[in-house]
Amino acid sequence: MEQKQTRLYWQLALISLARLCLNTGLRMVYPFAPAFARQLGVPVTAVYRLVTIRNLAGFLSPLFGPLSERFGRRAILFGAMIVFSAGCLLVWLWPTYWLFGAALIVISVAKVVYDPAMQAYVGETVPYKQRGKALAVTELSWAGALLVGGPLLGIAIERQGWSAAFFWLGLFGVVTAVSLRKFLPSANKTVGGRGASLADYGRVVWQNPVIWAAMLYNVLIMAGNETIFLVFGDWMELSFGLSLLALGASAGVIGGAEITGELFAGWSVDRFGKRPVIITTGLLNALACLLIPLTDGNLTAALVAYFALFLTFEITIVGGVPLMTEIVPSARSVVMSSTIAAGALGRALGSWLGPFLFSQFGFSSNGWVSAMITAVATLLLALWIREARDQ
Incomplete structure (x- = not known):
């Protein structure tokens, strides 16, 4: 029992770290919008327009909801992080305004894929009486995006340029994706369950x-x-x-x-x-x-x-x-x-x-x-x- 509990703690820490990466990618645009605009050579209002378009990704969540019922939670968590990393590394390789906008959209889509699968995974793994604490641990990644991720990206942008933020996010995303694939259990009792199409x-x-x-x-x-x-x-x-x-x-x-x-x-x-x-x-x-x-x-x-x-x-x-x-x-x-x-x-x-x-x-x-x-x-x-x- 104690070994099972310890394994669960490590799994919660891992999915929270991955979510910290996603949330940092989502929230970084607010404090760094002026820096992104200057280095892209566009007015800051152009960056805000991209943010508005990006925010519409939340409406796509029901389209992706069936995926984890069909393929399993671990596969979708892994896939969401790989998509996130690909979007970030693409704009790092070709730092243009339109690819920057595409990366913001990809990050938002990855998050609306990741979050429901993650919450469903915790719902199936943790008894209801302890579930509040478990999900609160994963939610620390939201505040952590401002308090931890933001300052670290600020250092990277100052020293290496704005696109460095996307390199480090992409790299960390790959590391967490591989870790999720390796350490989360593959068995999933809900595959083929309700909402699978x-x-x-x-x-x-x-x-x-x-x-x-x-x-x-x-x-x-x-x-x-x-x-x-x-x-x-x-x-x-x-x-x-x-x-x-x-x-x-x-x-x-x-x-x-x-x-x-x-x-x-x-x-x-x-x-x-x-x-x-x-x-x-x-x-x-x-x-x-x-x-x-x-x-x-x-x-x-x-x-x-x-x-x-x-x-x-x-x-x-x-x-x-x-x-x-x-x-x-x-x-x-x-x-x-x-x-x-x-x-x-x-x-x-x-x-x-x-x-x-x-x-x-x-x-x-x-x-x-x-x-x-x-x-x-x-x-x-x-x-x-x-x-x-x-x-």
């Missing part, structure tokens, strides 16, 4: 209303966060006149809140229950949305409220992942792929709604609308989303 995938979603509820929940919770998050920088600049200082501080606040939330989620959801924790933090997140506009004129209070916003949001999201793996246990990759696509839709809706509210009615409207959307999402989860069986 697109037609079967559609039937599973249609026959399980809880999946529709989970998708709507993810649309709302992501839209609520994006509605206030996207315009927060503009509000900081207008409120405090300290654009660089405020934005720099808020970036550190985000990273700190994310890693604290991931650690707290891993500690709490298995002890107190997945649903009670995320319902509580969902309501607290709605409250934080209301409070942020009230901190106008006080930078310290604004950053404290911002920390609370991202802390509660991160706990809600990370704590929700193990719950989602158990709402239809026989079709985990279907559920996870569907909720990822729904989350991408929520982000898109929030990215439209946030600037509209801010320009037309001011930042207070962002706070009120975000709070209402988040509260409705939390109520939806409380009423209709629960585990398929008592645990």
